[in-house]
Each structure stands twice: as C-alpha cells, then as structure tokens.
Amino acid sequence: MMSVTLLNGRALAQEIKCDLSKKVEKLKEEKGVVPKLVVLLVGDDCASRIYARNKEKMALQIGFESVIEEFPNTVTQEELLARIHYYNHAKDCHAILVQLPLPEHLDKQKILQAIDYHKDVDGFHPMNVGNLLLNNPTVFPCTPQGILTLLDYYNIALTGKTAVVVGRSTIVGKPMAQMLLQRDATVIMAHSRTENLKAITQQADILIVAVGKKHFITPDHVKQGAVVVDVGTNEDENGKLVGDVMPDVAQIASAMTPVPGGVGPMTIAMLLNQTYQLALEHISCHQTPKNN
Ligand code: NDP
DSSP: OOOOEEOOHHHHHHHHHHHHHHHHHHHHHHHOOOOEEEEEEESOOHHHHHHHHHHHHHHHHTTOEEEEEEEOTTOOHHHHHHHHHHHHHOTTOOEEEEOSOOOTTSOHHHHHHHSOTTSBTTSOSHHHHHHHHTTOOSSOOHHHHHHHHHHHHTTOOOTTOEEEEEOOOTTTHHHHHHHHHHTTOEEEEEOTTOSSHHHHHTTOSEEEEOOOOTTOBOGGGSOTTOEEEEOOOEEOTTSOEEOSBOGGGGGTOSEEOOSSSSHHHHHHHHHHHHHHHHHHHHHHHHOOOOOO
C-alpha cells in the first residue's frame, strides 16, 4: 500500500496569513491604508452566521478592518441594494461579500451584480466570471483558487493530467473546471445527471469533489495514485464535520485533502489575500499623480 500525502490546507493557510499580516503592516506604514472587508449577512441561518464571523475574525487577526452588517430575514431587496451601493462608493471599503445563501424573496443574481466588480472579493459578479473565462481575471472564486494554491504548494503537476470535477455549482465546480483547463489539465465535469459516474471518476489523475453528500466518493470511484480534493462540508450523526470523500480513499490516493483542515482554511486564506489585492488595486487607481 502506498502512503498518502495529506494536503495540509490549515498549515498553508496559516503561512499565507502570516505573510499577509506583514504585508498589511507595511501597507499601513507606507501608504496609510488598511484593507477593509465588509460582509453583508442576511437572516439568522446558523451556519452562515458562523462562516461570516470566521471571515471577520480572520480578517481582524491579520490587521484588516472588517465589519459584518447584519440584516433581518425580512430585509427588502431595495434596502439591501442601497447598502451595497453605499459600500460601492465608500472609499475605505475595498472588498464586499454577500454571505450566501440568501432568503428566497431576494434575487441573488441582482444582488451579486449590484456589487462593484472591483470590490467583488468572491469573484461572483458576471464581469469577473467573464474575465475568468477569458483568462484575464483580477479576482478568482476563493475555493477553486485555494485548491490550486494548495496543489501548487505540494508540486502536484496539472499539465496534461486528467482532472475530473464532480459538482457544477457556480461557486466551486464550474470555476474549478475552468481554472484547471487554463492550467492545461484535460477536464471532465460530472454532475447529478452523469451516467456511470464511477467509470468517469476512475479516469481521474486529479479528482475534485464538491457535491455536498457525506462520504459520497468511495474507494472504488478512485484510480490508484490519484490526487483527491474533498471540498464537501457535511455533518455526520454526531454533528462532526465530514467530507464528500470516504476516509478509506486514503488507501488508494497518492495525496488527499483532509476534512476539516484541507480546502476550508484555504478558502478563507484566499478571501483575505484577495481583499489585500483589491486594496492594492484601489490604491493604484486612486493615487494622485506627482507634479514634476
Ligand atoms: P451545490 O449544492 O451548489 O452543488 C452540488 C453539485 O453536486 C451540483 O452540481 C450537483 O449536480 C452535484 N451532485 C449532486 N448529486 C450528485 C450525484 N449523485 N452525482 C454527481 N453529482 C452530484 O454545492 P456547492 O458546490 O456549493 O458545495 C458543495 C459542497 O462543498 C458542500 O458540502 C459545501 O458545503 C461545500 N463547500 C465547501 C467550501 C469550503 O471552503 N470548504 C466552499 C464551498 C462549498 P446538479 O448540478 O446536476 O444538481
């Protein structure tokens, strides 16, 4: 049996955050600018509240400014749009994130489109989605970007490899497939209508799973020596966080992300990194030209 390499997202995310906190310190000293992340949170969904708080906590830890603006479940579309417009124009705000999912009476697309795409830290604005497709992005969706950063850190080659992405959501599966394609992988996307899924996943040198079903991928889905990335976050009967991939897959894979401690921390690290990048971009756009 070959031994599996655990792709330690928690450790790499920590390194990225340490590096960022030094850069933030320098930015404060040299330009007097503190990157600021605004999170808009609607309703009282427990998981969303935890995710939003985590993002705020991490942002504050590395020296950013961060606020969560909370709205009741009954907030109207107009009220929420008005706050987005406010932050679009707020000079001290560099990154805006609307915590998903939103209550059903709100039009998610309209709300995401209202965010100034220069502040769209999640990369969900149509302009940023289009730029990703054109291979000209300024922001990347955080989860796929975190996955690629992790694979690169462990020197996992992508060029020419067969990558199978299971799940086609707009926030994970689709951008993941696109980004792998841009890295010269041969990409197959699978979803709930895919026939004979096992025959497809067994072809994967790189298998990325974002389905949202506990232990959905079993050892017989996986080719010997494959690299397996588990995006799933599910709760088991005891309330413990478990992935979409059965832990036994570690006996077949050459490398695998743990849950927790794999993709999740990398997603937050990318969110912070992109907030910093957006702050830099803001500075370069608003710098007053020197009179010579
Ligand atoms: P969605 O529910 O939006 O998408 C799930 C995808 O899985 C869909 O494309 C669906 O196909 C596909 N699917 C469902 N059943 C099957 C099946 N039997 N066979 C093949 N494909 C199937 O989920 P997300 O992409 O938003 O999230 C996926 C998981 O990742 C969740 O557990 C979520 O919590 C987690 N997540 C974790 C993050 C992290 O940072 N760790 C970040 C984001 C998400 P179809 O389109 O046909 O319905």
